[in-house]
Amino acid sequence: MTTTDQTAFYVSTQGKDSWSGRLAAPNADGTDGPFASLEKARDAMRSSDTDTTYIRGGTYRLDETLTLDSRDDGHGFLAYKGETPVLSGGQRVTGFASEGGGLYSAKLSIANGLDVSIGGVRQQAAQTGDVDPTAPATSGWHMLKAGTDGASKTSFNFSAGDIPSTLKPHAGLVVQTFDTERLKDDISSVKTIDQYHHTLTLDDAASYALRSGGTYRVMNDASLIRDAGEFGWRASDGKLVVKPEHPASFEADGVVVARLGSLIKTAGTSNLSIEGLTFADARHDGAALSMQGGQGNSVGGNHFVNVGTAVSLDGTDGSRIAGNHMEHLGANGVSMFHAADGNSIYANTIEHIGLIAKGGAAIGGTGSSETLVRNNDITDAPRYGVSFKEWDDGQVNRNNTVEFNRIHHVGQETADGGGIEMLGRSGTAMGSIIRGNELIDTGGLATDGQGNWLTDHKGWGISLDDLTSGVIVRDNFVKGFAWAGIYVHGGDGNLLENNFGVSSRAEDPFIRVEWVPKAGADARPHDTTIIRNLAAGDLPIDQYWKLLSPGSLTMDGNLAANGRAFGPNDAVFNPGFTDSARGDYSLKENADALSHGIHDLSWSSMGVDGYHADSSMPLFWDHAA
Structure with a gap:
């Protein structure tokens, strides 16, 4: 007689939906075992006190999207320990x-x-x-x-x-x-x-x-x-x-021809856990995991490959997107919109995105506040690494933090993009923070009216665009940018402090502050503070700033490795990099820059490798099954 497990359901490619789903594998006489489909496991959890389904390894070809709603609150779809279940939306x-x-x-x-x-x-x-x-x-x-x-x-x-x-x-x-x-x-x-x-x-x-x-x-x-x-x-x-x-x-x-846009779609589902699964073969115009509404969901340790957007959060609050690997995406990594607030997106590896649709971001939000974007590794994106947009249509971004991310080789196929962007058309103070990030090679590509390609065109490292106000930009490293490492385009009350910038071309200033004439006199930036930043260049630079009708600003205590000073306490001398010829821009222990009020960056804290799990932000899951 086989004893069934009442604490969880199981799904297997060897299963049958006519079985109990309580066994991890078929029994010896073939009369009972795991389910064959996620739909059957979903329905079984809805009609019982069991809230966990373990999915065995193998490929599950979905003919239709798995839909979840509030009846699935608190449930979990988890990979069986040590195995790799693949959900495929392809034919x-x-x-x-x-x-x-x-x-x-x-x-x-x-x-x-x-x-x-x-x-x-x-x-x-x-x-x-x-x-x-x-x-x-x-x-x-x-x-x-x-x-x-x-x-x-x-x-x-x-x-x-x-x-x-x-x-x-x-x-x-x-x-x-x-x-x-x-x-x-x-x-x-x-x-x-x-x-x-x-x-x-x-x-x-x-x-x-x-x-x-x-x-x-x-x-x-x-x-x-x-x-x-x-x-x-x-x-x-x-x-x-x-x-x-x-x-x-x-x-x-x-x-395989992708047929489904979404593999799992939720509507008002809360406290849902989706962990350890592979999402594959979904169309570029859909989101493999599409969440609408709900809160407190956990999406961790999953692999998204050959899908469109990996995860979309449409008004979904307080959820964690952590420890996932997202690669070879037709569109975006994580997209947030319609007041998707209070979400944490951390320790993800996101690479080779926008392989079909080019205008998005590895992590993007429109009208999303209280978001934490931390310790992600982002590489190879045609436009943005991280982007938060506010179009002054009621979707506002407030109090977002983008910190300790490593963002390389982005903005390679579009213009006016790059590493990290915040756009704030309302002009209202955002209260957001951009700190401790490493941004290298932020591209910039456009064409002119005569059909010529314009390379290194508006490939910003960090862009505070179109009236973005009230943002702290501190302790970031930017290198390989085009037009500017840090760009302030209108907006008031922004602080740029202790950022390191390395320009690859003499004509690209580290910091650029500019008026937005099309938005009127109110779009002249005010109260911009630019202090204790360090600028260097692969070649001697003419100036580390470009000020175009900048309005009122405080610019002082900055250090240029070469070029010219601006403020009364600015200086020009060798900052004391450890080994810039080999790409090590940390400061030596006795670096002269330290005596100028500049401190070294927290290099070891950047990217996924810099993440240290704590009790409030768990990253690694240990499945009991």
Whole structure:
């Protein structure tokens, strides 16, 4: 006789939903064992006093999103100890036939989108422009032209030959567009292609009017495939066509087309725990874990790969997103909006995001307050590392803290982005803090009206944009920025203190303070305090500041390794870095900078490695099962 476990339910790829779900594995005579589906475990927890489900290793292909609500308060979906359960929102495609030239095709009932993987590696949708692997940000794009009636959000003109005459709109064909400022991209189905007038129209309006010099690429047609690792849809016979890098094994490795946008979606669920799971194969236009409302949820130790946005918090409060690994994302890492307040996002590794949609952030919030963003490692993002936006539409950001994060190689495909941004259109004091972060290589890319690429264009290290006020920026290290390491664009009462900046180009000042003329006289910054900052350069710099109608400010006690001083107590001398030639910008014990009132940064506290768990912010989970 088998004794069942009344303290938890189990789910296994070897299970059956007709069983009790109380056993971690099938019993010897095959009459009882774990459940087969998360839906069955959810329903079982709702109808019992059991609040925990352990999920065994293996891949669970979801045909529909797992939905949770207030009936699931306090429940947990946890990985079985030592095992890796994978939730996949993708369709496994088989039955490929060779077409020669390295191409293989298989029939699909519904057109694929832009999210296709082989062997767990995201593939590239074939496109009109040829991609150069050595210049992925600028290659593969065509320059567009405004129509005869001027810039439009719904159409643009293209040059003869850029779009093949044989290319016709179909269910899978999309176009991705950027205006010249490259602030945000849009992806729309192609409505019409007029080869006579060289005009393309979009099904959905772009965010910005498309001016001459903007960029576009038409994607996802099989006739556009050039290189291994690309795919496209062929509407004439309803087939997915791929050109795999490893033809002999690609079908066995697994060809997966993402179908679901969200794998788990909550509505008003509180005190929910989701730990140790892998979320995979979800569309770029969805959030793998989508939470709406509720509070006190825990999302920890999960792996998000080949999904769109990893986690979205829509009005979800007081929750923890910690210790997760998010990689190869079509869009964003963690997104917060609609007064998602009091959340803690810490000790996550977020890398290679925005592989399809370019305008987002590794961690972003709109109208989110009391947020802690701490000790995250962020690398390879096309626009922002961390961004908090307030558009003066009632969604305000207050009292957010961004500290001890390590943010590298961001802002590489867009302009006016970079490491950490706060945007405060209301001009009201935010009371937020940016401290102890390391920001290196913050990019900046745009185009001009003549179709030229503008590199190192508005790639800020830290940006207090459009009237952002009342923010403390202290003890940060910024290097490899474009236009400025720390940017104050309007706004009042901001404090910049004891930050270290290393400029790679003589024309890029460490600190830039600027008026926002389009917002009127009130947008002239006031009461900016810039004290005890340390500026250096890979080359001698002309000045470590740029002041453009800066309004009232206090700027004093700063140190420049070379260049010129500004305030009466500013100085110019060697600060005493430990070994700047090898990238060590810590201060020696007897560094002259220390006698100037500057203190060293807390280097060992930065990033995931700098995180030290405590009782109030647990990070590692020890599953009992």
